[in-house]
Amino acid sequence: MGQLKRGRPRGKSTRYIAIAAEIGEKMAAGEWPVGHPLPSLRELARRHRVSFKTIHRAFALLKSRGQLHVRPHRVALAALGAPLEGVLRDAIAVVLPQSLTGSWQGQFWNGIAHGAKKLGATLVVLQDDERWKTEFPAGLRDAPLRGVLLVGPFRPGLLRQYESLGLPVVLLDQPGEDYQFHSVSVANYDAAYDATARLIAMGHRRIAFIGYILPSLLTVEPDARQRQLGFAAACKAKGLKDGDYRSFLAGTSHATQAIQALHAANPPFTAVITSKPMHAEQVFAAAKARGQRIPRDLSLVTFHVKTSDPMQPDWSGPRLDLDQFGIQGVELLVRNPRTPQHVLLTPVWHDGKTTAPKPKRK
Numbered sequence: 001m002g003q004l005k006r007g008r009p010r011g012k013s014t015r016y017i018a019i020a021a022e023i024g025e026k027m028a029a030g031e032w033p034v035g036h037p038l039p040s041l042r043e044l045a046r047r048h049r050v051s052f053k054t055i056h057r058a059f060a061l062l063k064s065r066g067q068l069h070v071r072p073h074r075v076a077l078a079a080l081g082a083p084l085e086g087v088l089r090d091a092i093a094v095v096l097p098q099s100l101t102g103s104w105q106g107q108f109w110n111g112i113a114h115g116a117k118k119l120g121a122t123l124v125v126l127q128d129d130e131r132w133k134t135e136f137p138a139g140l141r142d143a144p145l146r147g148v149l150l151v152g153p154f155r156p157g158l159l160r161q162y163e164s165l166g167l168p169v170v171l172l173d174q175p176g177e178d179y180q181f182h183s184v185s186v187a188n189y190d191a192a193y194d195a196t197a198r199l200i201a202m203g204h205r206r207i208a209f210i211g212y213i214l215p216s217l218l219t220v221e222p223d224a225r226q227r228q229l230g231f232a233a234a235c236k237a238k239g240l241k242d243g244d245y246r247s248f249l250a251g252t253s254h255a256t257q258a259i260q261a262l263h264a265a266n267p268p269f270t271a272v273i274t275s276k277p278m279h280a281e282q283v284f285a286a287a288k289a290r291g292q293r294i295p296r297d298l299s300l301v302t303f304h305v306k307t308s309d310p311m312q313p314d315w316s317g318p319r320l321d322l323d324q325f326g327i328q329g330v331e332l333l334v335r336n337p338r339t340p341q342h343v344l345l346t347p348v349w350h351d352g353k354t355t356a357p358k359p360k361r362k
Contacts, residue, residue, distance in 0.1 A: 016057035019048055023058065024067055027078045037075040089144040091122040092333060096151050097132040107305060111326025112149065119334050121146060133216045136161040147333040153214060153222060168336040170329045175222045177342050184328045187344040188223050191318040192230030194349065195273055195301050200238045203358035204271040204299060207235065208262050209247045210255060212275045220249065224275040227303065231273060255279045259286045270358050271299040277315065284313060295356035303347065316352030
């Protein structure tokens with residue numbers, strides 16, 4: 001048989017598709033809103049002058065699309081069937097190169113979810129512990145998204161690719177001043193400067209700093225680098241000599257070498273600032289093993305978040321409000337100023353129970 005001429009009615013094999021489309025249009029127009037019963041199969045067959053089987057196939061197609069709720073021996077109900085394009089339209093994609101399963105990660109995610117709910121935005125999540133650390137999701141270019149939230153840290157080369165995405169982008173929890181998109185990060189330099197100045201005001205003149213080498217970046221974590229600069233600047237401004245303060249670097253799993261070098265210093269350090277709580281925990285344990293008591297013998301400061309874990313010490317140091325990262329990030333993305341905006345969130349100093357004035361000489 002030759003091809004059907006334009007304008008000729010569709011064959012019986014495709015008639016159910018046209019009927020399904022017509023029913024879908026009526027539901028979208030509000031004639032049969034969500035939860036409303038549709039006419040029976042026999043009634044629709046009569047209206048469209050087709051067989052009962054054709055209407056049944058149309059119903060099956062609508063059900064597969066999520067547009068129809070079909071129950072045995074009952075009338076079919078209109079359902080909310082959202083095409084993928086409609087779901088993505090004006091949605092916010094969240095790219096996570098790590099899992100958000102811990103307590104502090106949960107606080108971070110709560111902020112994102114709160115910000116999205118406040119602004120009525122849908123979230124589409126791309127999460128993988130390895131893939132998004134090295135791979136750029138180029139397909140986002142073609143999606144009708146409102147924008148993208150990047151939960152750092154990311155490598156510089158990968159961030160350069162996001163600059164050309166063609167969508168509003170906000171980088172969270174990583175300094176973004178060097179990139180042509182928005183960012184929300186910690187005021188690391190100022191917070192570290194303030195923490196160091198507090199220790200010096202307590203009489204500490206021998207202070208160590210432990211930074212963080214992030215394996216996924218193969219270098220010092222961007223936050224830790226800024227904190228180290230703030231630490232060094234405060235030491236110099238307050239009159240400490242070069243030999244009175246020192247920075248160490250440690251990785252993810254342990255800080256054995258850094259802690260050994262720290263404790264081997266002579267004269268000994270009386271205070272330590274760590275960029276990560278995990279290193280503060282290791283310093284705490286090592287000090288205890290050496291017979292030192294914190295804070296009597298060694299003051300310990302770390303950047304941390306509020307926790308209800310009774311096993312965690314009451315850390316002294318800058319306390320971060322992780323909820324604000326997500327809230328501020330979503331608002332900034334929706335507002336999308338013409339020029340890149342870099343919001344700095346200032347941690348609140350928490351006195352805690354791990355700092356004390358410099359111990360007196362015996």
